[in-house]
Amino acid sequence: MxxxxxxxxxxxxxxxxxxxxxxxxxxxxxxxxxxxxxxxxxxxxxxxxxxxxxxxxxxxxxxxxxxxxxxxxxxxxxxxRKEAVSKKHLSVVEDDFALKTDTEQPEMLHALEQAIEQMAPVRKKVFKMSKVDGYSYKEIAEMLSISPKTVENHISQALKQLRAAFSSIISLAVIMEAIIKK
Incomplete structure (x- = not known):
């Protein structure tokens, strides 16, 4: 044949x-x-x-x-390649958040909590299970009956949301700092 x-x-x-x-x-x-x-x-x-x-x-x-x-x-x-690029971006964002929350503690922590609370319910749950509770994408996928790719997408979108929230907060902090120095 x-x-x-x-x-x-x-x-x-x-x-x-x-x-x-x-x-x-x-x-x-x-x-x-x-x-x-x-x-x-x-x-x-x-x-x-x-x-x-x-x-x-x-x-x-x-x-x-x-x-x-x-x-x-x-x-x-x-x-x-896609997985490596995705992991690289995620680690850069996570390192960025860790550095900012360590250096500008109470205000940044409060802003982080507010940004997380504004997420869609499933995205918030997935994000907390991964970043707070330490579950792997596969474990989260099994617990929530969704695919690991969906978990990855939720984390990626959550990090984008957080980055957007933090960029406006950081811009405001830089402006305030410049005004105070004058």
Whole structure:
């Protein structure tokens, strides 16, 4: 059976067969590489989406498994890069908040509490579970029956909200300090 030609022609039954043949192998491979079930699931899902989207560009010269694993490798690299960038941004923001709350204690702490209270209820809960209670994204996702990606998005949005709140407070503090010095 020529899976590449059948896929290129848009045969859904062939796609389902290919999915059945490679789903578990690909999952095991990515899991071994990343040690993350979440990442393995994500990469496998994105790989088969891309395989279907790019089915017309598949090459009959190469083995289908080679092409599938090449797609998965590219997607894995993209996902790891996104995760690294996200973690870098989160740590910069967290370090920034830690420094500011340590140096300008009562006013900053009060402003932080107010900014957190203004968050949407679910975002506030996710943020507190992560930053106050110390739960991992995966633990929060399981407790709230949401995906780890949703948890990550809530944390990211919460940090953006806090950064926006703090930037206006800090701007006001700088202006007040300049006025006092005059």
């Amino acid at each position: 020529n899976h590449v030609a059948d896929l290129a022609s848009g045969c859904l039954q062939t796609f389902q067969t290919v999915y059945s043949l490679f789903n578990q192998k690909l999952y095991a491979y990515i899991l071994k590489k990343t040690n993350s079930a979440y990442m393995a699931e994500e990469v496998v899902q994105l790989t088969f989406i891309r395989l279907w989207e790019k089915r017309e560009t598949l090459s009959a010269e190469y083995n289908l498994s080679t092409q599938i694993f090449r797609i998965a490798g590219t997607i894995l690299i993209d996902q790891l």
